[in-house]
Amino acid sequence: MEKKLCNDLLSSINEMVAIENGEMAVNPENVHRHAIPDVKSIRKSIGMNQAEFAKIISASSATIQS
Template structure:
């Protein structure tokens, strides 16, 4: 490995440790806005188990999302974002 590349890697690791310890702020932080699952579900008029079936997850996961104990990710997040932009697709999801 090139010595300069190795030194840059070591410096990056040291910065990571400093950020984790709170001694340094990251240069940038990228945050994705998360949908308000409870508001989405309530807007559809569905119960948690019905909404879970439409989205393709368990009712306990929907409950965890609503209580902010867990956060949607992957395809479930995409579906929730689609619902946020177009609530009418809930009917298509329920039909699948």
């Protein structure tokens, strides 16, 4: 099973590269978009500074700042 999983992963990586290079099209039903949350608004609404918020979500302060 491990070899099959590795081969499936490699196949997926090659497919991703082909898509990025414009060599392969993606079916629209396979494209997923996710809204980017407004971290600053969320953080402010719960009354936390960047360091506090970073700690509760296990992220670095630099990640929260960016």
